[in-house]
Amino acid sequence: MTRPPRGRRRPLALFALLISAMALLLGTVPSSAAENDWWNPTARPAPDSRIDVTGEPFKGTDAQGKVRGFVDAHDHLMSNEGFGGRLICGKPFSEQGIADALKDCPEHYPDGSLAVFDFITKGGDGKHDPDGWPTFKDWPAHDSLTHQQNYYAWVERAWRGGQRVLVNDLVTNGVICSVYFFKDRSCDEMTAIRLEARKTYEMQDYIDKIYGGPGKGFFRIVTDSEQARRVIEQGKLAVVLGVETSEPFGCKQILDIAQCDRADIDRGLDELHRIGVRSMFLCHKFDNALCGVRFDSGALGTAINVGQFLSTGTFWKTEQCAGPQQDNPIGLAAAPSAEKQLPAGVAVPEYAAGARCNTRGLTDLGEYAVRGMMKRKMMLEIDHMSVKATGRALDILESESYPGVISSHSWMDLNWTERVYRLGGFIAQYMNGSEAFSAEAKRTDALRDKYKVGYGYGTDMNGVGGWPGPRGADAPNPVKYPFRSADGGSVIDRVTTGQRTWDLNTDGASHYGLVPDWIEDIRLTGGQDVVDDLFRGAESYLTTWGGSEKHKAEVDLASGRPASASTAEWWNPFESFAPGRAVDGDRGTRWASEWNDNQWLRIDLGSPSLVKRVTLDWEAAYGKAYRIEVSDDGSEWRTVWSTSTGDGGLDTARFDGVTARHLRIVGVQRGTQWGYSLHEVGVYSG
DSSP: OOOOOTTOOOHHHHHHHHHHHHHHHHSSOOGGGOTTOTTSOSSOOSSOOOOOEESOOOOSOOTTSOOOOEEEEEEOTTGGGSTTTTSSBSOSOOTTOHHHHTOOOGGGTTTSTTOHHHHHHHOTTOOOOOOOTTTOSSOSOTTOOSBOOOOHHHHHHHHHTTEEEEEEEEEEOHHHHHHSSOOSSOOOHHHHHHHHHHHHHHHHHHHHHHTTSTTOSSEEEOSSHHHHHHHHHTTOEEEEEEEEESSGGGOOEETTEESOOHHHHHHHHHHHHHTTEEEEESOBSBOOSSBOBOOOOHHHHHHHHHHHHHHHSSOOOEEOOSSSOOOOOOOOOOOHHHHTTSOTTOOOOOOOTTOOEESOOBOHHHHHHHHHHHHTTOEEEOTTBOHHHHHHHHHHHHHTTOOOEEEOSSOSOGGGHHHHHHHTOEEEEEOOOHHHHHHHHHHTHHHHHHHTOOOEEEOOTTSSSOOOOOOOTTSSSOOOSSEEOTTSSOEEOOEEETTEEEOHHHHOSOSGGGHHHHHHHHHHHHOHHHHHHHHTHHHHHHHHHHHHHHOOOOOOTTTTOOEEESOOOOSOTTOOOOGGGGGSSOTTOOEEOOSSSOEEEEEEEEEEEEEEEEEEEEOSSOEEEEEEEEESSSSSEEEEEEESOOOSSEEEEEEEEEEEEEEEEEEEEESSSSOOEEEEEEEEOO
């Protein structure tokens, strides 16, 4: 477009400049001034929060046809409905308006003296000004963990600033609910999850009304990756439902005895899938009947370990780690208020400093749940899983080439990073301060380049985690308001709600509306490359999700085929360890050899077949060194894969495709004093 000569601007151009200047001063341009501004609501309630972002949210895809935008892979829009209803104060929306939504819990009045959880999580005496709207004197704040941070207008501001995916993890904890002094409802976890899901749909309806009717709002709950792509291409926010709870489907354990069975897992997964859940954690904070957890540290870890005992009848148990991955150190810090909940004579145990791994891994029920999620094309969240559980879960996903694995908020040992990317999974970092976030992002930048993936963040708002504090107005490179969004299309100023205006430099990340400001702070402290990786997050997340949906279980060429072996162990007439047990499709049976190194198991595939992948599900007696051979005639053998560092569990051997009729596993060195023992061997063309 030709620029008019200086001093000769057309009146229309001058008018446009005037409108733009007014928008910067006053926030969002009223919809009555722009009927075609689809991004501006037609019926925003009054009074309400300002948005303080101008400009049309970007639509469509880039030149390569890929969606653009940021991903919050871990948020808790509705945690105020969990934990008995009084742990997180305030609501993300209310039909009665902002004054009803953003008010404190009743027991916090008049000065916070009874804000027990605030005292536990923040320290001090818990006292604060309970008034939210319109003054917001003391909350929300980056270090206030008990007050609503996800008001819908603040989420709207994050969307206008470039966010295009939000994972709403439905969350609660029955034990925390049961021991907390204040509650107004049942502590049943699945009841809370159902309510939070319903409230999320109600929030969508609420925003739709503000924007002019069904389907018109920016907040769109999606249940498949293609639907999410369409929503993002329209310039809107794709909202994915997840679950993060300690006892999903009632799968707790008491004194190491599971309180659920496979039927409970199937019913639970079916129900969650039906209400729109597409990703979930199998364990969180407490060991359960599905998996052991990655520990919390310090005083919080002690308090949660107390909760572990109250929930399961056992404390965490530790052992030496088998590899470089470690669970968080438990620590020995006291938590007097929590420890008072223990029965007389019971105390939190001490732990050896060098024993960093949970003894509990993925149980048989947990494996059943993982495979059940794969059948339903759901994504598995591995944060909070113990190292032992994570390793086995990744073994299972790798054996099926299933990409649906997510680490959403920095609760995974970072030594798993490449393994997750190799599978096709997605990783997000917790919403740390901009400098620390940028440093960690750069540390793993080469891996993202290698696997051509984007990056995400997990705000964990309303998740009792703590958020970035202010760097200070005197920082050498503060956020300067107003600034442009990452795509360059919107102008973002300080956000005002009621009588309070927030500035990231002096207030930190106090609520969800400050996510765009935090991303600008990352650009200033970490550079444009970090922001670019984040801006590729939406495409990368949807690639992982879409790969899960498209996954098809492959035909096992070895299933039910004739098998023979060098030897088969025999020690009682009532149990068979014959070679055929390794290809019968039943993980409860196994082939076992005699107790010496040089043993083999041979499978006749029936006809020449393309072979590219072999899975070996070892019993406790595993092969440390072994090789895989193939043959056309059963006489001449050639090696296609070998290892000398086997560690048992579920191994997946991948190699360039070969055509063969016969396959043989040759044991070279045992990993134990016993022979070789395989529950199942799978042979695949893919």
